[in-house]
Amino acid sequence: MTALASPAAVLPAARRPRVGIAALAAFAALPAALALWTALHAPRAHVLLDYWHVLAKITDDRGNLVLGQVLTYHLDQPFVIPSLLFYADAAWFGGDNRVLTVLTVALVAGIGACLYSMLPASLSPHRKAALAAGMSWLLFTSHLAEIWLQGTNGISWIPAVFFTVLAASQAHRGRLWTAATAALLASLSFGAGLPAFFIVAAIFLLRREHRSKTIAMAAAGVVVLAGWLLTKPAGAQSLATTALDPDGRLSVAAAALGSLWSGDHAVTAVLAGALTAALLAACATSAKNDPRAAGWIGIAGYAAALAVLVALGRTSALAPGGNIGLISRYAIASALATSALLALATFVRPQWPLTAVVIGICTISLTTHALGGAxxxxxxxxxxxxxxxxxxxxxxxxxxxxxLHIQSQVIPAAKALGAYPFNPHFTLGCHGPELGTPINPATATDLPAAHGAITTPQPGALITGWTDLHPDCILTTNPTGTVTGGGITNLPSPAPGIPDGNAWQATAQPGTGPITVYAVVGDRLYRVHESAGSAN
Structure with missing residues (x-):
């Protein structure tokens, strides 16, 4: 009796690869979808000081763009393109943070597309699909949560990275003018784009392009770097240390390269970064004569340059976890380094079985994403x-x-532009009562001291307190019952004895007299009183 053939054996050979490629494509799409979902569900409000600082700097009180201010530095660095994007968001999209978070996701997708375009046609479709999936998980990692949640950080950091990677991908094809244009845009975006011309020059050198291309790009890089050094403001920014501190800076650079492998443990990130750098050096040395590897060696060099820039410009003893290389947005350096390592390893070890490659990539993808949850x-x-x-x-x-370190001078411009919260989308989230509307104090219930209290009543400043009712929002009123302010709830614990989620903060319009604070739960009002010993 003839044995029955397995279903896989009777499928046409041309169809079997498509099934595997489709599965890898779906796997690659998953982290991008998660990042996009996070970006779409991010708060409407810009809450970071950089957005409001830049908006105040580049506008007049009528909301008009002051072009000369766009050309000035922010945090010691060029900030032309992010400044224009901040203004466009305020002027055209109502100052909606989600517009910039979604744009950040799109730019990261563009980085992924540039990297994918550098994969050689000689690779099998399955290997290319596996590498694309790995790069997607690395780029859309949970470690980068802050750029999906607040567009200020994404647009401050990612455009420079996008244009530099675009420049590298164009140089990988020997395209001088498109690479130079992208490098120039990177240089105008942020300090993360300052190495762009040098990366392009290095790729041209590895590709053995005409010497004039390499010299021209290197010279352009020198001009850009010298121009920045001669014109940047003096002094440190963002609390960065000015001490020599070679050990500390080396630790930051290594942590930035290895940050995908640690949530909040600096030693693990430093060890992972050192291993990543060693493997990249070994692969780059082995593949330096392979023209397919030129762009990837350039990307590896750029990742290392990013890590060094973070170490030189942002090292601070006040960093969370003691190492600023663990900051969420800097994980892009680790993502680029690891992506380059995957590609270079494929060139150096083409004999590795496809199954082993896929399993390895899936393991790296899921492990790093899980570690980013913390x-x-x-x-x-x-x-x-x-x-x-x-x-x-x-x-x-x-x-x-x-x-909050937000300049109040931005308020006239924000009002003129109709940027949130100065537009009809603003709400206190209290199911009806808004600023200026009256409430009936007689309908309120006094909240027993055992269930909550005001801890710092300061009209016009920060009002803090706690309650175990988990209210929908906090309202403040003046003596006549008119709503003069509000607050936020479910905050992390500010002090021992107050469980996570029970704290709240509020503020009220200055000059409206004594305030009364209410916790709103559904349609019920609870009048919150001061705790014994609270500051007045």
Whole structure:
């Protein structure tokens, strides 16, 4: 009797690869979909000081763009393209943070497309699909949660990376003018784009392009770097140390390269970064004569340059976890380095079985994404108290704005542009009561001290407290019952004895007299009183 053939054996050979490629394509799409979902569900409000600082700097009180200010530095670095994107968001899209978070996702997708375009046609479709899946998981990693949640960080950092990777991908094809244009745009975006011309020159050198191309790009890089050094403001920025500190800076650079392998443990990230750098050096040395590897060696060099720039410009003893290389947005350096390592390893070890390659890539993808969960949680916890910014801006509570380091001088321009929270989309989230509307104090119930209290009542500044009712929102009123402010709830614990999620913060419009604070649960109001010993 003839044995029955297996179903796989009777399928045409041309159809079997498509099944595997389709599965890898779906696997590659998953992290991008997760990042996009996060970006779409991010808060409407910009809560980070950089957005409001830049908007105040580049506009007049009528909301007009001051072009000369666009050309000035932010945090010691070029900031032309992010400044224009911030202004466009405020002027055309109502200052909606989600517009910039989605744009950040699109730019990261563009980085992935540039990397994929550098994979050689000689690779089998399955290997290309596996590498594309790995790069997608590395680029859309959970470690980068802060750029999916707040577009300020994404647009400050990612355009420079995108244009540099675009320049590298064009140089990988020997295209001088498109590579030069992309490098110039990178240089105008942020400090992360300053190495772009040097990366292009290195790729041309590896490709053995005409010497004039390499010299021209290297010379352009020198001009850009020298121009920045001669014109940048003096002094340190963002609390960065000015000490020599070679050990500390080396630790930061290594942690940035290995940050995908640690949530909040600096030693693990440093060890992973050192191993990544060693493997990249070994692969680059072995593949340096392979023209297919030129662009990837350039990407590896760029990842290392990013890590060094972070170490030189952002090293601070005040960094969370003691190492600033663990900051969420800097994980893009580790993502690029690991992507380059995957590609270079494929060139150096083409004999590796496809099954082993796929299993290895899936393991790396899922492991690094899982490790990023801790970093994403820390990012959300860090952003939670900043959500008071829209209320503080709308009520012009300068005391709270000062505490959030947001310049109150931006308010006239934001009003003129109709940027959130100065548009009809603003709400206190209290199911009806808004700023200026009356409530009936007689309908409120006094909240027993055992269930919550005000801990710091400061009209016009920050009002803090706690309650175990988990209210929908906090309202403040003046003596006549008119709503003069509001707040945010479910905050991380500010002190021992207050469980996570029970804290709240609020603010009220200055100059409206004594305030009363209410916790709103559904359609019920609970009047919150001061705790014994609270500050007045």
């Amino acid at each position: 970093k994403a949680d820390l990012t959300r916890r860090g952003y939670a108290p900043l959500a008071l910014a829209p209320v503080a801006l709308r009520t012009e509570a300068t005391g709270v704005l000062d505490q």
